[in-house]
Amino acid sequence: MQGILLVNLGSPKSPTAKDVKPYLDEFLMDERVIDVPYLLRAFLVRGIILNTRPKKSAEAYKKIWWPEGSPLIVISERQQKKVQELIDIPVALAMRYGEPSIKTGIEELKAKGVSDILMIPLYPQFAMATTETIDVLAKNLIKKHFPEIKLTSLPAFYNKPEYIEALAESIKSHLEGFDYDHLLFSYHGVPERHIKKSDITKSHCQINNKCCVTNSKAHEFCYRHQCLETTRQVVEKLNIPEGKYSSSFQSKLGPDKWLQPPTDDTVNEFPTQGIKKLAVVTPAFVADCIETLEEIGLEAHHEFINHGGEEFRTIPCLNDDDLWINALVTWIKEWKNN
Ligand SMILES: C=CC1=C(C)c2cc3[nH]c(cc4nc(cc5[nH]c(cc1n2)c(C)c5CCC(=O)O)C(CCC(=O)O)=C4C)c(C)c3C=C
Numbered sequence: 067m068q069g070i071l072l073v074n075l076g077s078p079k080s081p082t083a084k085d086v087k088p089y090l091d092e093f094l095m096d097e098r099v100i101d102v103p104y105l106l107r108a109f110l111v112r113g114i115i116l117n118t119r120p121k122k123s124a125e126a127y128k129k130i131w132w133p134e135g136s137p138l139i140v141i142s143e144r145q146q147k148k149v150q151e152l153i154d155i156p157v158a159l160a161m162r163y164g165e166p167s168i169k170t171g172i173e174e175l176k177a178k179g180v181s182d183i184l185m186i187p188l189y190p191q192f193a194m195a196t197t198e199t200i201d202v203l204a205k206n207l208i209k210k211h212f213p214e215i216k217l218t219s220l221p222a223f224y225n226k227p228e229y230i231e232a233l234a235e236s237i238k239s240h241l242e243g244f245d246y247d248h249l250l251f252s253y254h255g256v257p258e259r260h261i262k263k264s265d266i267t268k269s270h271c272q273i274n275n276k277c278c279v280t281n282s283k284a285h286e287f288c289y290r291h292q293c294l295e296t297t298r299q300v301v302e303k304l305n306i307p308e309g310k311y312s313s314s315f316q317s318k319l320g321p322d323k324w325l326q327p328p329t330d331d332t333v334n335e336f337p338t339q340g341i342k343k344l345a346v347v348t349p350a351f352v353a354d355c356i357e358t359l360e361e362i363g364l365e366a367h368h369e370f371i372n373h374g375g376e377e378f379r380t381i382p383c384l385n386d387d388d389l390w391i392n393a394l395v396t397w398i399k400e401w402k403n404n
Pocket residue numbers: 075076077078090099100119123136138189193195196254255256257289317319350351354355356357
């Protein structure tokens with residue numbers, strides 16, 4: 067029997083430093099997230115970051131936590147439930163870090179008689195720190211514990227018409243009645259080194275204005291290209307003119323050079339450029355989470371107003387929007403019928 071495994075990132079069990087610490091340890095000790103040799107990674111994560119970050123992150127999580135739990139988990143559960151209502155094969159949910167784990171998700175499907183799984187990493191754009199780490203872990207688990215199960219992973223869907231349509235429609239409806247000066251597409255950042263490491267040609271990616279818009283097979287795994295392409299296709303669909311939108315990258319951690327420009331500086335500089343009414347959309351996330359609700363919805367909003375901005379509107383993630391759920395169902399049916 068066929069079955070579906072939806073996979074997102076995961077959240078701490080509660081918004082307390084005690085629960086944030088093991089979550090961050092598992093997350094940041096992943097060699098595809100902090101991609102340095104093990105001993106250096108252990109020193110950076112366990113010797114430095116985990117001394118202060120859990121308390122700071124817990125405070126941020128507390129501000130956005132829902133009575134039912136972490137927004138990321140609660141929304142992912144709603145997505146799983148809605149997809150399940152529209153599909154006649156089992157649909158399970160898993161998280162790359164924390165619970166429910168990918169192993170638990172596969173076990174759940176196996177217990178229902180599934181031997182052929184379509185795994186959907188819930189990230190529109192490919193990145194080593196997201197899609198790839200899910201693919202690698204799931205493949206290893208299958209090899210070790212479930213050799214009888216066939217696993218297929220859905221590639222990044224940053225340019226699939228159904229995703230672009232759902233995103234464009236959501237932006238349109240949330241901008242209704244808002245006479246905005248600028249629409250910012252804020253994507254989660256990654257160190258520039260990750261982009262170079264994922265370049266399968268080892269010669270294409272220069273991280274400049276040319277490489278990401280010049281045709282190349284490197285784009286299949288280029289996070290920067292895929293982000294810029296999502297923006298391009300959405301603004302084309304919505305007829306948003308050049309100059310009225312831009313893309314930026316948020317959430318920098320550590321001293322490395324991350325993708326440019328950073329969302330925080332970009333937002334803070336807007337008012338001096340005459341941009342007083344700002345809308346922000348976060349297309350690297352399909353479920354609202356700490357990065358969208360706190361970093362953009364609270365922090366960036368506050369800073370924009372402090373720097374002279376007048377109105378700030380955060381566009382929610384696709385969450386359990388019907389068009390987005392239908393997009394997932396369309397891709398599942400395509401796989402099912404092949
Ligand atoms: C080196 C650090 C990090 C990289 C690289 C990174 C890439 C990356 N992350 C997401 C999606 C999410 N990240 C989230 C939280 C989060 N991310 C990092 C660090 C890196 N992410 C940290 C330390 C945290 C925890 C929060 C904090 O302390 O600031 C989340 C939200 C989780 C939640 O519980 O709400 C998501 C989702 C992407 C898409 C990405 C690369 C493309």
